[in-house]
Amino acid sequence: MTQIINKPKDTVSQVLNGVAFIHQEKLVRIKDTGIIKKKSIETEQVALISGGGSGHEPAHFGYVGDGMLSASVSGPIFIPPKTSDILAAIKEVAGAQGVLLIIKNFEADVTNFLEAEKLAKKEGLLVDHVIVNDDCSIEEGSYKKRRRGVAGTIFVHKILGAAAREGMSLEELKKLGEAVILATNTLGVALASGKEMGSEEPVFVLEKGQISYGIGIHGESGYREEPFYSSEYLANELINKLLIQYDHNHTNQFAVMVNGLGATTIMEQYIFANDVKRLLQLEDIEVVFQKSGNFMTSTNMAGISLTFLEIKEEAWLKYLEKETDAFAW
Amino acid sequence: MTQIINKPKDTVSQVLNGVAFIHQEKLVRIKDTGIIKKKSIETEQVALISGGGSGHEPAHFGYVGDGMLSASVSGPIFIPPKTSDILAAIKEVAGAQGVLLIIKNFEADVTNFLEAEKLAKKEGLLVDHVIVNDDCSIEEGSYKKRRRGVAGTIFVHKILGAAAREGMSLEELKKLGEAVILATNTLGVALASGKEMGSEEPVFVLEKGQISYGIGIHGESGYREEPFYSSEYLANELINKLLIQYDHNHTNQFAVMVNGLGATTIMEQYIFANDVKRLLQLEDIEVVFQKSGNFMTSTNMAGISLTFLEIKEEAWLKYLEKETDAFAW
Incomplete structure (x- = not known):
C-alpha cells in the first residue's frame, strides 16, 4: 500500500519534527536525536523516560507530559534507540531527584537502556530502571520464554508519572513500578x-x-x-x-x-x-x-x-x- | 479483511454501548437510539447536537463533552440517523436557551435533521441549525456541485461549543457558525x-x-x-x-x-x-x-x-x- 512518506531514511526524523510542530506548546524535539521532551522540565521530581523502536505510535512520545513522562526516545522502525540518544535524554531531564527508565522487555532495548544507565551513573547521575514484561502470550512449553513489554507499559507510565509528580523518590518509584508490572498482563x-x-x-x-x-x-x-x-x-x-x-x-x-x-x-x-x-x-x-x-x-x-x-x-x-x-x- | 464484530446488524448499537462503557464517567447512551449524551447537561446554555452516519468514528460521539457537543446522534454505517432519533436527542438536551444542530452537508443528513428541527419547533422547542460544507474538492466544471461537510466540522463543534459555554445566544451562535464555516476548507x-x-x-x-x-x-x-x-x-x-x-x-x-x-x-x-x-x-x-x-x-x-x-x-x-x-x- 502506498504510504505518505518522503525518503524512507528521513521517516523517523520527520515524524518527530511533525510531533514538535503539532504539539509545540508543550513538547520539543532535541535536534538530530530521537528525543521528544517536555518544554519545561520539573527539576523537583524524579524524571521518567521511556522509548523504543518507532512504529508503535503514539508510543512513546504521546505520553510525554505533566504527570507522565519527561521525555521519550525513538529509534528507527522496530529498532531500539541508540545508547547515545538514551544517555542524551537522561542528561536533558535529570535533576537532583534522579531519572527512572521504563524499558520494554526486548533484548536489544534492555541492552541499550542499561548501557546508557551505566554511562550516566559514571557521570554521577542518579538513574534506575524498571523493565515492563506484561505480555503473557507464552504458552506452556513454548520456546518463546521472554515475556515482552507491550501495551501495559502505558499503565506503568501513567501510575509512575502521577506518583513522581507527587514527589515519590526514585527508590519508591522503582518499587511501585515493579509491583504494578507484576499485576499487569x-x-x-x-x-x-x-x-x-x-x-x-x-x-x-x-x-x-x-x-x-x-x-x-x-x-x-x-x-x-x-x-x-x-x-x-x-x-x-x-x-x-x-x-x-x-x-x-x-x-x-x-x-x-x-x-x-x-x-x-x-x-x-x-x-x-x-x-x-x-x-x-x-x-x-x-x-x-x-x-x-x-x-x-x-x-x-x-x-x-x-x-x-x-x-x-x-x-x-x-x-x-x-x-x-x-x-x- | 476479518473485522472484530459480532452480528453485523448489531454493530452500531454495540459500538455505542462500548462508548458508554469506556467513557462512563462522562457519557451515557440513550437506550435503543443512536444518541450519546453528556451525563450532566448544562441547562443554562444553548445545547449543541451533531451526528450523521456511523463509520466516521470518533465523529461525532468523541466530541460530546463540556465545551463541545451536548449530544451526538449516530445512524447506521454511512446512513444518517433517523429523524425520530434526532428529535429524541433535541428533547434530551433542550433547555430554555435552545438547541443548535450542526449538520454536515449531505442531502439525506440535511433532510432528516431539518425534519427533526421542524417537529421540535412544533412542540414549542427553540431549535436552529448550521450546515457545514467545508469540502472544497469540486473542480471547476465538475458535476459534483455540492460542497460536502467533512473534517472541518470538528472546528465548528469546538468553536461553537466554547462560545455556547460562555453563554452566547442561539442567534449569535448561528451567525458565528456561519462565519466560521465560510472560512473553513x-x-x-x-x-x-x-x-x-x-x-x-x-x-x-x-x-x-x-x-x-x-x-x-x-x-x-x-x-x-x-x-x-x-x-x-x-x-x-x-x-x-x-x-x-x-x-x-x-x-x-x-x-x-x-x-x-x-x-x-x-x-x-x-x-x-x-x-x-x-x-x-x-x-x-x-x-x-x-x-x-x-x-x-x-x-x-x-x-x-x-x-x-x-x-x-x-x-x-x-x-x-x-x-x-x-x-x-
Missing part, C-alpha cells in the same frame, strides 16, 4: 499482519479469516492460529487466558485497556470493549478503570490487545485517574 | 479505498501507487487520480488548492487540521504535518493553531485530509484553545 491478536513502512510485504502470513494469538508489536507472529468467530468469542478467549495469570476471586478490581494495533477501526475497538465489559460482569469482576484506543500500535497491523491490571492498592487507581496533558493518554 | 485524498465493515470489496477501485484527490468520507471516489510521489508533493498540491479559496495575503492566520481517514498511520500523519508546516512557512502564512490525528474517518480508508480555517476574529482562536473534556478533541 496483556494478550494480543492479529487479524492481518502489518507491513513495514513503504513495503508491500506482510511481516508474517495469515490466511484469510484466521487470527493469530499472542502476536508481538514488532510483527512477531503468534503462538496459535484459529478461525475468527466473533468479537465476543475473541473477548472470551483473551479474558480466560488473562485471568489464569491472577489469583482470581470476587474481590479483584481491574483496570482494563483495549488497544488497537493500528489498522483496527475505532468501531471494532468499542464493540470488543463492550464484549469485555459484559463477560467480566458475568465473572463478577469489578472494572474500576477502563480505556480504549490506539495506545501502542504495530505500524499498520490489524488487531487488538487486551490488558488487565489488578488494582492491588487504592493509590494505583488514584494515579490512573489523575489528570495529565500527555496528548495520547 | 478541507481537501482529502485516498491512498486506498475503504471497505465496508465485514466486506472484502473496496468501495472504489484505486490502482496501486495511485492516489485519488477529493474523495468523500463515505467512500465517494475523488475527481482525479494521480501517481503518489511524496508526502511533500502531496502537501504542496493540497495547500495550493486550499489557498485558492482564500483572499491570501501575508496577514492571514490559519488553524490547520491534519486528519487521518482511518488506516493511515500516525507516523504518516506527522510526516505530512511536518511538510505542511514547512510549506506554509515558505508562503509566509502564520499557523496559530494546529492539530493532527484521526478526527473524522471513513471506516478503514487509507488517506488524509487537510483543513484550513482562516482565523478572522481573535475570539475564534480563543475558542479553539479553550479546554474541553470531549475525549477525541
